[in-house]
Amino acid sequence: MSGADEQTDAAGVRLQKVLAHAGVASRRVCEELIASGRVRVNGVVVTELGSRIDPEVDLVDVDGTAVQLDQSKRYVVLNKPVGVVSTMRDEKGRPDLRRYTADWDERLYNVGRLDQDTSGLLVLTNDGGLAHVLAHPSFGVTKVYIAKVVGTVSPQTIARLTRGVQLEDGEIVADKARLLDASRGGHGASSLVELTLHSGRNRIVRRMMAEVGHPVIELVRRQFGPLHLGSLPVGRARELTTVERGALLTLARQGADPAPEDSPELR
Structure with a gap:
């Protein structure tokens, strides 16, 4: 390797090359993104096309969305079946x-946990930094659950869930709650309730619904932060898309200095 090549490597890699390699766009389009001020390196807007970075150290985002530079990291979403432990x-x-x-x-x-009797969205990764931030009890990432519960849930009960429910380890308030359906079958009435929570307390959904008089029959997590379960079949796993990875990494970077919250989750 020539002395010039060694100096080039020591100075880093051209930003547009790094972006193109990360799958953001073609190198020409990446150059246009840089020139138009839409790319930041370590939080600072970079517009010089000759700029070089260290992909192993520097953090890059485009239009505020994080770019995955380390291609050795894997991000997978699983639709965990009932009966499987996390x-x-x-x-x-x-x-x-x-x-x-x-x-x-x-x-x-796995990032966080779902209990053995709960199905739904679980993130799997080899990115220890991201896993630590997203599973940190003080980070408070939003999760959305669909619970099939015993009995007919009234509007008053839905309102109570969002006002606050007192449990043995303190009050818990749902960020959002809504009744999706209520029916009466051969085994009695049941309801479908959607709950949005950022709490990470142990089995919190089941305990909340039991406290308001509607024990959980079935529970599934449909959303974790920016990730949605979609049509992924139960028992199947897939890698995140580029857009999903960007959204997840952005969320993780924003949570680098989390505020106080609850204890580790287990639904």
Whole structure:
């Protein structure tokens, strides 16, 4: 390698090349993004096309959305089935998450947990920094749940959920609550309730609904921060799209200095 090449490597990599390699757009379009002031490096707008960065250290965003520069990181969403415990190796021999990570060479770990009787969206990743921030009890990432509960839920009960429910470990307030459906079948009346929470307290949805007189029959998490379960079948996993990765990384960077909140989650 020539001395000039060594100096080039030491100075970093051209920003437009890094953006193109990350899949943001073609190099020509990336140059236009830079020139128009839409790209920031470590929070500072960069407009010089000759700018160089260190992809292993610097943080880049386009229009406020984080760009994944480390291509060794994997971000996977799983629709966890009922009966599976949220761990990579269960000491009791119960079904765990290992079976859903076989398609990836990297060792993936779950971000937060869902209890054995709860299905739905679970994030798997080998990005320890992101996992720590998103699962941190003080970060307060928003989650959306659909609960099938016993009985017919009244508008007054929905209002109570958003005003606050007193539990043994303190009051809990739902960010949002709404009744989706109420029906009467052969085993009695039941209702579908959508709850949006940022709390991370243990089994909080089940405890809230039991406290207002409507024990949970089935529970599924449909949303975690900017990620939606969509039509992903139960028991299937997929990598996040570029847009989803950007949204998740942006959320994680915003939570680098979280405010006080609750204890670790288990729904």
